[in-house]
Amino acid sequence: MGRRNYLGQLEVMALVAMMRLEDDAYGVAIAKEIELASGRDVPLASLYLTLGRLETNGLIESRRGEPTPERGGRAKTFFKVTAKGIREVRDARRALTTLWNGVPTLAGERR
Amino acid sequence: MTRSAPPRLATWLLERFAAGPLRESLIGDILEQYASGRSSTWYVRQALMIVFVALVILVHPRPRRWFRAFALGAVTVVMGLVGGTLALDLSAHNWLVVSIHLGAFGYCFAGVMVLVLTITSLDEPVSLRLVGSARD
Numbered sequence: 001m002g003r004r005n006y007l008g009q010l011e012v013m014a015l016v017a018m019m020r021l022e023d024d025a026y027g028v029a030i031a032k033e034i035e036l037a038s039g040r041d042v043p044l045a046s047l048y049l050t051l052g053r054l055e056t057n058g059l060i061e062s063r064r065g066e067p068t069p070e071r072g073g074r075a076k077t078f079f080k081v082t083a084k085g086i087r088e089v090r091d092a093r094r095a096l097t098t099l100w101n102g103v104p105t106l107a108g109e110r111r
Numbered sequence: 112m113t114r115s116a117p118p119r120l121a122t123w124l125l126e127r128f129a130a131g132p133l134r135e136s137l138i139g140d141i142l143e144q145y146a147s148g149r150s151s152t153w154y155v156r157q158a159l160m161i162v163f164v165a166l167v168i169l170v171h172p173r174p175r176r177w178f179r180a181f182a183l184g185a186v187t188v189v190m191g192l193v194g195g196t197l198a199l200d201l202s203a204h205n206w207l208v209v210s211i212h213l214g215a216f217g218y219c220f221a222g223v224m225v226l227v228l229t230i231t232s233l234d235e236p237v238s239l240r241l242v243g244s245a246r247d
Contacts, residue, residue, distance in 0.1 A: 027140035043160040044144075045129075048137045067139075070146045074139030 007092050010050050011059075013038065015089045018060065018081050026065070026076040027051070051079060059085035117145050121158035128158075128165040137161075184225035191218025 007015070017033035018025040030051075031042045054060045065076035081089070129137050145154045194215035 027136060028143055031140075044137060044140055044157055045161040045164045048133050049164060052131070052133060062133075064136075068143075070143055071139035072142045074135045074142065076139065077133060077136035 005057075007088055008050070010034075010042075010046065011054060012089060012092050014047065014050050014054065015059065015081055015085055018079050019086070019089070023078070023080075025079045030079070054085065055079075058082060059088055114146050114148075117142070117154050118151050121151075121155045124158040124162050128162045130165075184222050186222075187225055188219055188222030191215050191220075191222055194218055 013034045014030055017030045017037075020033060021029050027044060027047060031044060031047055034040075034042050034047075051060065051062075055062060060079045060081050062077050062079050065078055067073045067075045125138050125141065141154065141157050144157075145151075192215070
């Protein structure tokens with residue numbers, strides 16, 4: 001079997017957030033989606049590091065938007081999940097679902 | 112209502128340590144969040160996180176060189192502190208003690224400068240290597 005890196009938790013969350021946001025997926029929006037879902041603050045440096053890695057691996061692609069005044073005249077970068085990225089997320093979900101199916105109900109959790 | 116300007120030192124850190132093709136977007140995102148009501152503490156935390164990530168990325172490929180530079184800075188600071196402590200023990204307020212104090216503070220200052228120069232002015236910019244290729 002060929003060597004393949006597993007997606008990290010933040011990578012999976014970022015990819016799913018981008019899929020939910022569709023054309024409006026830029027740093028702040030992605031971070032908010034992840035924060036809403038996980039209840040944890042996402043440092044933008046970590047998020048951008050993750051986005052850079054995902055783009056290098058061909059799982060996402062980016063395009064530059066227009067600069068806006070509230071951003072100090074700096075442009076947004078919008079991200080989009082590629083076909084390869086969608087495949088990777090699907091595989092990750094399948095693997096996780098399969099694993100979770102074999103786990104007995106956790107303490108304090110309802111099925 | 113217009114929000115006050117973000118903390119200046121944190122902004123300097125952002126400008127200094129964030130680099131790469133996604134740099135402008137990252138700084139813009141942080142400014143946008145700050146403008147929409149995030150606290151100054153949050154802003155400073157984001158800046159410090161960028162510094163931390165940048166240093167980890169920078170040190171990682173050449174740990175020995177960086178270890179030497181930081182060790183030199185740390186040793187200089189320790190020498191300054193030891194010198195200051197010895198001077199306080201002597202506790203005589205004459206010109207010799209004053210000059211030892213000044214020397215100790217000088218050592219501390221030199222140590223801090225070594226640390227700062229290590230970070231800011233080596234042969235390549237400290238950079239958060241945000242890889243990517245955002246199209247214009």
